[in-house]
Amino acid sequence: MAYAPTDWIDDVTPVSATKLNNIEQRITYLSKSGTFADTTTVIPAGGTYTKTIPLGFEGVSGSLFINGYGSDGFVFFNADPALSRSIGKDNGSSAIFFREDGFLVDNATDGSARLQRCYIDGTNLVLIFGYNSAAETLAISSCTWEVQA
C-alpha cells in the first residue's frame, strides 16, 4: 500500500498512535536489501526463469550487483521494466559495457543465459533470466540487491 502522509495542522490535527505508527512504518520500510546465490537452477529450454523477491513494501528504485562465471554487472532499476540499465563486464573480456533493457548481465555456465529484465512490481523485486533455446544453468555466485521506498 502506498504511503499516506498526514497533513498536520497546528492545534487541529490530533496526535494519535495510528498516525505515529504510520510514520514508524514508513521509516522501517525506507529500504530493504538482501543477497542470494544460485548456481543450480536450470532455465527450461527456450523459456525464461522469473525470480520474485518479496519486499514487504512498494519500492520505487533500487540497484543490484550480480556476479558469476566471470561476468559481473551493476544494475539500476525502478518500476518500469524498460528503464533497467547496467554496467559491467563479460566473461573473458576486460571491456566495460553499458546495456539497456533486454540484456543486462550474462550469468550462465555457457555464457548464453542472461539477466534480461529487473524491475519492481508493486511489493516485489522481479528478475527475469533467459535467452537461448537450449536449457541453461544459472551461474550466479552472488547477487546483492537493495530497494528504496
Add this chain to the structure above:
Amino acid sequence: MIIYRKSDLLCVGVVSDGMTIEQEIELNVIPNFGGSSEDYATIETAETNFHLERIENVVTIVKNVVAPPPPLDPTETELLEQRLKATEDALLQIMMEGMM
C-alpha cells in the same frame, strides 16, 4: 538449500535468505516450473557444480567431474591488437570527416 523436482531431479531453485521453503516454492518454483508444492523437495549441499542422482532410491548429490573453465584474461597481444584497431578506426573517422 536446493529445491528439486522429484520426478526428474531437475534443480529448480534455491531458498534465498529471509524466505521459507514454502514461500520460495510458491513464488519462484511453481510459477516457472508448474505443478504443486508436493512435486518438489529440498536437499542441502555446499557443492556448486553437481547434479542429482537417485542411488538405491536415495536422492544423492553427485559432484560433476568436468568443471566449467575459469575465465581467461586477455593476453598482452590481444590488448595491443584492440588498441591498434581502435586507433585505426579513429584515424579512418578523422580522414572521412576531413573529406566531407
